[in-house]
Amino acid sequence: MILCTKFPRRQDYDNNRIAYNLNKSRQGIERNYFLRAAVTAHCMISLLVATAECALSECSRFRSLRTVAVVSIPSYGRIAFVRSTTTSTTKVIGRASSLFVMSRTHSSGASAGNSHADSGEKMAKLIPSTPSSLANAGARLRGDFRTSSKPSTLVSFPTETVYGLGANALSSDDCASIFAAKRRPLDDPLIVHVADASDAYALWAADDISLDALRVLAARFWPGPLTLVAPAAPCVPSIVTAGTGHVALRSPSHPVARALIRAAGVPLAAPSANRFGHVSPTRASHVLDDLGGEDVWVVDADDACGVGVESTVARVDGQTRIVTVLRHGAVAKREMQEALEEMTSAGGFVVESACRSAGGAVQGPVAVSPGQAVRHYAPDVTCYVVSRCAAAALMSSVEKSAPEILSRAVVIDYGGRLSALQPHCLAYRDLSENCQPKEAASCIFDTLRWSEEVEGADRVYLPEIILEEEENGRDDGGLLWAVRDRLTRAASGITISELQ
Ligand code: TXA
Ligand code: MG
Numbered sequence: 001m002i003l004c005t006k007f008p009r010r011q012d013y014d015n016n017r018i019a020y021n022l023n024k025s026r027q028g029i030e031r032n033y034f035l036r037a038a039v040t041a042h043c044m045i046s047l048l049v050a051t052a053e054c055a056l057s058e059c060s061r062f063r064s065l066r067t068v069a070v071v072s073i074p075s076y077g078r079i080a081f082v083r084s085t086t087t088s089t090t091k092v093i094g095r096a097s098s099l100f101v102m103s104r105t106h107s108s109g110a111s112a113g114n115s116h117a118d119s120g121e122k123m124a125k126l127i128p129s130t131p132s133s134l135a136n137a138g139a140r141l142r143g144d145f146r147t148s149s150k151p152s153t154l155v156s157f158p159t160e161t162v163y164g165l166g167a168n169a170l171s172s173d174d175c176a177s178i179f180a181a182k183r184r185p186l187d188d189p190l191i192v193h194v195a196d197a198s199d200a201y202a203l204w205a206a207d208d209i210s211l212d213a214l215r216v217l218a219a220r221f222w223p224g225p226l227t228l229v230a231p232a233a234p235c236v237p238s239i240v241t242a243g244t245g246h247v248a249l250r251s252p253s254h255p256v257a258r259a260l261i262r263a264a265g266v267p268l269a270a271p272s273a274n275r276f277g278h279v280s281p282t283r284a285s286h287v288l289d290d291l292g293g294e295d296v297w298v299v300d301a302d303d304a305c306g307v308g309v310e311s312t313v314a315r316v317d318g319q320t321r322i323v324t325v326l327r328h329g330a331v332a333k334r335e336m337q338e339a340l341e342e343m344t345s346a347g348g349f350v351v352e353s354a355c356r357s358a359g360g361a362v363q364g365p366v367a368v369s370p371g372q373a374v375r376h377y378a379p380d381v382t383c384y385v386v387s388r389c390a391a392a393a394l395m396s397s398v399e400k401s402a403p404e405i406l407s408r409a410v411v412i413d414y415g416g417r418l419s420a421l422q423p424h425c426l427a428y429r430d431l432s433e434n435c436q437p438k439e440a441a442s443c444i445f446d447t448l449r450w451s452e453e454v455e456g457a458d459r460v461y462l463p464e465i466i467l468e469e470e471e472n473g474r475d476d477g478g479l480l481w482a483v484r485d486r487l488t489r490a491a492s493g494i495t496i497s498e499l500q
Pocket of ligand 2: 271
């Protein structure tokens with residue numbers, strides 16, 4: 001029985017289902033959104049508009065989700081119907097003992113007392129980060145809840161860098177489901193997460209010299225945002241190494257990640273929990289936006305991903321005595337060099353960057369680290385890096401005549417380099433007004449996802465970051481490199497010298 005139809009149009013109704021069609025205009029295109037909830041015929045639905053405000057505040061940390069209405073349904077408790085502002089998928093979040101996200105219709109056979117988990121539908125489920133909930137998630141990762149109709153064991157969890165999409169690293173089948181859920185190509189190897197350095201040595205088959213360096217680096221930077229690549233032990237499935245013979249290991253510092261790895265009792269393979277090529281997630285809501293239609297549990301933790309960009313990836317080679325930085329993150333090249341020099345047993349190692357730069361363009365990582373495609377971390381709106389010269393010219397000219405396209409543009413800035421565009425563009429944010437790489441890294445992915453939400457935006461302008469260290473002939477290799485790398489990749493490597 002429907003007491004109130006607040007929605008614009010009822011699209012479909014039969015004995016077991018209601019569906020509503022919500023229209024939303026975005027970029028001039030009218031899109032249809034379908035809200036579907038499986039409701040058994042005897043189910044009482046009451047629209048609790050009065051509690052919508054309350055649900056909205058409960059859901060307020062899901063910045064990209066807007067509550068449309070709240071209903072109470074026996075067997076589910078209160079359910080908040082929410083609409084994602086970042087994707088074309090409408091989601092339904094239920095709040096009973098935990099939150100459920102549905103991207104498809106419940107099976108019509110669902111009856112009072114049945115949980116959505118029995119319905120056979122694929123959907124993400126948000127779980128709290130309490131000890132009992134993590135113990136349950138650990139059991140799921142071990143395969144304890146696997147059935148033939150619900151084979152997934154995936155759990156997405158927060159780390160200090162970004163959210164990961166985890167599975168048992170020792171199971172090829174479970175790792176295969178990571179690739180399927182993300183639509184990720186199989187030539188992109190997975191990082192394996194361990195609780196402690198002592199758990200790592202069974203997964204590497206490195207020579208003694210490499211092991212010396214690995215021990216030094218793990219002792220200095222673990223737990224933390226450093227991933228170390230070395231030859232893999234035979235127990236590591238080739239799907240994890242992408243056939244490279246090398247495995248990347250890291251021990252995350254976030255307590256929820258550590259508790260989950262311990263609860264699972266197995267090492268966890270986990271790439272960033274975004275759909276392949278999209279912006280990495282730093283909030284549970286980002287994971288739901290990308291993977292809400294997958295059978296994955298998502299551990300909800302506030303303010304988890306403080307670093308904000310993925311770990312530094314470094315390969316250790318004992319034969320050449322070279323440590324190669326394959327991806328820039330919070331652990332700087334210089335810090336690794338210093339750590340290695342302090343330890344005489346691992347002495348003689350040189351830390352090099354595979355990501356050399358010329359004229360501001362990042363080169364190299366494609367050749368040395370599988371999976372580091374130039375287009376990566378890309379929002380669903382076209383991004384351009386505005387060259388430093390163009391930004392300087394714009395500062396003087398844009399006041400006189402602002403190009404019309406600026407009215408459809410979002411500007412993401414760093415240190416006010418593009419601030420002249422602010423009065424003329426659709427929306428503007430500065431990653432760090434005071435040029436603090438740490439501050440910029442902590443909000444870069446959230447800001448890139450925000451740019452997708454801006455109504456009417458059809459392009460995003462990003463600043464070109466020239467590294468002072470590079471200009472002075474020095475190479476710091478820290479977070480500023482990481483920020484520049486992510487911005488360059490968001491723009492698929494495209495730098496423009498005039499606005500287009
Ligand atoms: O901070 C992080 O590292 C996050 C969190 C979840 O831990 N994980 C992450 O994973 O960023 P992912 O899959 O999005 O990026 C892993 C990258 C690969 O694309 C590849 O470039 C490199 O790490 N990598 C992994 N295994 C490798 C290997 N065996 N050899 C060389 N590079 C490898
Ligand atoms: Mg990734």
